[in-house]
Amino acid sequence: MVGGSVPVFDEIILSTALMNQVISFDTMAGILVCQAGCILEQLNQYVEERDFIMPLDLGAKGSCHIGGNVATNAGGLRFLRYGSLHGTVLGLEVVLADGLVLDCLTSLRKDNTGYDLKQLFIGSEGTLGVITAVSILCPRKPKAVNLAFLGCPGFAEVLKTFSTCKGMLGEILSAYEFMDNKCMQLVENHLRLSNPVKENPFYVLIETSGSNAGHDEEKLTNFLEQVMSSGLVTDGTVATDNTKIKMLWALRERITEALSRDGYVYKYDISLPMEKLYDIVLDIRSRLGQSAKSVVGYGHLGDGNLHLNVTANSYSSSLLKAIEPYVYEWTARHHGSISAEHGLGFKKKDFIGYSKTQEAILLMQQIKGTLDPKGILNPYKTLPSSSS
Amino acid sequence: MVGGSVPVFDEIILSTALMNQVISFDTMAGILVCQAGCILEQLNQYVEERDFIMPLDLGAKGSCHIGGNVATNAGGLRFLRYGSLHGTVLGLEVVLADGLVLDCLTSLRKDNTGYDLKQLFIGSEGTLGVITAVSILCPRKPKAVNLAFLGCPGFAEVLKTFSTCKGMLGEILSAYEFMDNKCMQLVENHLRLSNPVKENPFYVLIETSGSNAGHDEEKLTNFLEQVMSSGLVTDGTVATDNTKIKMLWALRERITEALSRDGYVYKYDISLPMEKLYDIVLDIRSRLGQSAKSVVGYGHLGDGNLHLNVTANSYSSSLLKAIEPYVYEWTARHHGSISAEHGLGFKKKDFIGYSKTQEAILLMQQIKGTLDPKGILNPYKTLPSSSS
Incomplete structure (x- = not known):
């Protein structure tokens, strides 16, 4: 990386x-x-x-x-x-x-x-x-693992669903991942995976891990009733058996693979305050316009960690120049980190100044x-x- | 300290x-x-x-x-x-x-x-x-906090109760503290607090914090049935209301105060592998014999952290010499830390070699x-x- x-x-x-x-x-x-x-x-x-x-x-x-x-x-x-x-x-x-x-x-x-x-x-x-x-x-x-895959009508709803989730699932929440509809289209088109819920602008994957299966299912059911009745979530599916759990995780975990089949990939792994997490995707998508094939956002929302990826038919230095250092400047302006989990290595060491004094x-x-x-x-x- | x-x-x-x-x-x-x-x-x-x-x-x-x-x-x-x-x-x-x-x-x-x-x-x-x-x-x-105060017939039972607790209370476990009967006698005698359970060689205080009161109480009840029917615990009491919760916590939190009323206090804050945690108290107690007034052990068992305290009618350099460096040597031999949470400061800086190379x-x-x-x-x- x-x-x-x-x-x-x-x-x-x-x-x-x-x-x-x-x-x-x-x-x-x-x-x-x-x-x-x-x-x-x-x-x-x-x-x-x-x-x-x-x-x-x-x-x-x-x-x-x-x-x-x-x-x-x-x-x-x-x-x-x-x-x-x-x-x-x-x-x-x-x-x-x-x-x-x-x-x-x-x-x-x-x-x-x-x-x-x-x-x-x-x-x-x-x-x-x-x-x-x-x-x-x-x-x-954990003695019990449950998964829920949900569709949200907007990013504001993704955030409100997270906040509701933290309150209602509390100590059993073990993952809160999100992906945009563009990611879903890529895994559908390139990997022939199928969307288990109605098409939505955003999808959320929630995992719970706990010590009592009955309690965890009850908490999850209460939570789903709450987010669906309030319109934060428009459609959802849950999984308790291993096969369906793996199938749902694959939608999120195989995005990287789908991207690599889409073309040359420019990869960014950034942390931002949660409210700003998707703004940078919208901004870059509009900035690049037709010069990019796909501009997608997904990641560990619960950790404030976005994977922003841009694909194009092939590598182009002009496209790179349109992305960098713009993406780093944007991140620095919003007090984010230009490398949330991937480190700096050889490629990003000279960009450290965007995140450190x-x-x-x-x-x-x-x-x-x-x-x-x-x-x-x-x-x-x-x-x-x-x-x- | x-x-x-x-x-x-x-x-x-x-x-x-x-x-x-x-x-x-x-x-x-x-x-x-x-x-x-x-x-x-x-x-x-x-x-x-x-x-x-x-x-x-x-x-x-x-x-x-x-x-x-x-x-x-x-x-x-x-x-x-x-x-x-x-x-x-x-x-x-x-x-x-x-x-x-x-x-x-x-x-x-x-x-x-x-x-x-x-x-x-x-x-x-x-x-x-x-x-x-x-x-x-x-x-x-947390939306719900529960406390259980239990009596255990031996230190082996304190450890087995901890292991059972980690499995059955899992994600809602928020504290696992222990104290020996000598600590109980000190808070009874010096502070006039009363022991809420039958007299036992050891006492354990377990706190749960969770997002669903009903679920937490059910988990705690199942756990208590298990440890009492298997003889790990001989007597116990639970608290869900704030007054009783504070009363039970006081037994553990006011040990320091009871010790200071018992005489001059030699205080040690050490980490050890859990199985060895109480051996050092027994060893020091037998080593000091009549020259110490009280030798007590209590602390954050779940973190492997023991507070070992020795009291005497007044400070004596010969008693200190009987304790130190023996207590540090003992701890080093069992790969423990001579200061789990209190730091080294001025008094212990020259003892760092017992825990660091x-x-x-x-x-x-x-x-x-x-x-x-x-x-x-x-x-x-x-x-x-x-x-x-």
């Missing part, structure tokens, strides 16, 4: 694939300690057998390593419920630039002895150290200089060079 | 009490932005009026400032449910040692643009910068040197001096 893990010049590639052992799992507290090369999906299977789940889930789960997830501060589908890795990662083992092993691999929920050094490495994209082991807090496996960038460079004075760890990435 | 905010030599005291304004509150996302001198209880009232609560709650809420809470990475009573401030604090404004204002006061849930600098200041006890404003994520106010301490000192080269921020605190 941003070229964070791609060698661009003279880098040496380091693989942690063989460091794939679980070190320990505390079944009382739900604390997993494992090596960095463990694959997320395999870890999830391991803890599921012990009645827990991993606190994060993402499309790439079948291949991504937990060490990479932590190094890039991965967000994903369970973020709304279980929060950021800054909260769920309890400890790390990290090899520093000079070869010293920094052992912060504690498996305690609370430890206020000095600075919380592990935080530095979460989301630093491998530029401050190489994560070799991770200690992470796992939630209990000069003082902050300078301090990051000082920290980089302290931890990696020779600049040998994931060079050319994340931060602009000091002179810029 | 550790003398983190107490001047010891030539320090200048800085008060943020007049910086007590709320800057903004986003009622859709539940994000509060405020100045550092706001009092926690007043913030909680402010967001409660808008149907939210603060993600942390502690005994000192009536006087403590949110800036101080963040600087010390306060834990408290809601930690089990809403997690650490490293996860709930979204942004900070910090004045650095050279007077520069570091503006990381974002109010976004996700922002992966460069290093997450704010994390450095959370829990650094004011030694890296002065926090002047905070952005924090607030959960929705030499490499980690060295890196902390390097970071301190980078951010505060003249050592003017909360001097003599948190870290041992570089030569040690």
Whole structure:
């Protein structure tokens, strides 16, 4: 996405694939300690057998390593419920630039002895150290999962439905995703998936995870009656069995695939205050007019995280110039982040100034200089060079 | 507790009490932005009026400032449910040692643009910068709160009750506190509170917070039937009305007060793997024998956090020598933390080596040197001096 893990010049590639052992799992507290090369999906299977789940889930789960997830501060589908890795990662083992092993691999929920050094490495994209082991807090496996797929007549209704949902589904809400009708058309046309509800300008996918199936269904039914009788939602379908749950999730999860079949894709992953989340899609769509094929918006609405994607028949530098830096300026003007979960990597490092102040960038460079004075760890990435 | 905010030599005291304004509150996302001198209880009232609560709650809420809470990475009573401030604090404004204002006061849930600098200041006890404003994520106010106060015949039963509770109360569990019978005797004798259940070696206080009172009561009833029929719990009482809820919480919250009436108090706040949590109390009690008046254990069991307290008629250096460094050595041997939530301050800075490696301490000192080269921020605190 941003070229964070791609060698661009003279880098040496380091693989942690063989460091794939679980070190320990505390079944009382739900604390997993494992090596960095463990694959997320395999870890999830391991803890599921012990009645827990991993606190994060993402499309790439079948291949991504937990060490990479932590190094890039991965967000994903369970973020709304279980929060950021800054909260769920309890400890790390990290090899520093000079070869010293920094052992912060504690498996305690609370430890206020000095600075919380592990935080530095979460989301630093491998530029401050190489994560070799991770200690992470796992939630209990939910006994019941329900899904609702709803059609909304406008973005204001998507927001009001979210607010109603937070009040009525409260502690069992585990995902609130949205997609616009253009996304639906792409998955219909390119992937032959079918829209399970009436055509609407927006669609919302709501997942609940709880410990009592009967209670959760009752809460969901009450919520659906409320949003349908008040006109926030015009049509909807629910799923409790695994096949239909997967079918409905596919509509949201396979948007990326549908986009790649639509043409060359310009991808943006931004955070904005929730009320402004869709304005940028409308603005870019009208700005680009006929020069773009599709301009779509979807994402983790509950986290204020929009995936804005533009497709065209082929790459064109003039189209790119029409999008950038306009999209970054727009985001900065509304106090958003130009990279909500994808990081900066190689492609976006020089745009950091749209989301961070000069003082902050300078301090990051000082920290980089302290931890990696020779600049040998994931060079050319994340931060602009000091002179810029 | 550790003398983190107490001047010891030539320090200048800085008060943020007049910086007590709320800057903004986003009622859709539940994000509060405020100045550092706001009092926690007043913030909680402010967001409660808008149907939210603060993600942390502690005994000192009536006087403590949110800036101080963040600087010390306060834990408290809601930690089990809403997690650490490293996860709930979204942004900070910090004045650095050279007077520069570091503006990381974002109010976004996700922002992966460069290093997450704010994390450095959370829990650094004011030694890296002065926090002047905070952005924090607030959960929705629960519609129903229930309390159960239970008697357990042994510590193994306290642990099994916790495990059962995590499975059956799941997402509505908001506190799991425990205290030993010695604590109960102290609150009975010194404060004239009465034990609401049969006398037992241990007591557990369980709080649930949820969005549907009927569902929560049903879950709690099912859970109580399970733990009482299996003999994990021998007696219990529940509370749904505010008066009884406060009365039951007082038994747990006023232990500190009862201890201070018992004599001079030696206080330890440690994290341990849950299974080992009470072993240290038994060990210290037998080690000290008649030289101590009371040796008690209580705390946030769900977080693996024990408050171990020893009282005596007056301070004695020989008793102190019998406790320290023995208590720290014991904790280190079992991979615990010698300060779970209280920090290191002035009193415990030289004990950091029991919980952190030499490499980690060295890196902390390097970071301190980078951010505060003249050592003017909360001097003599948190870290041992570089030569040690």
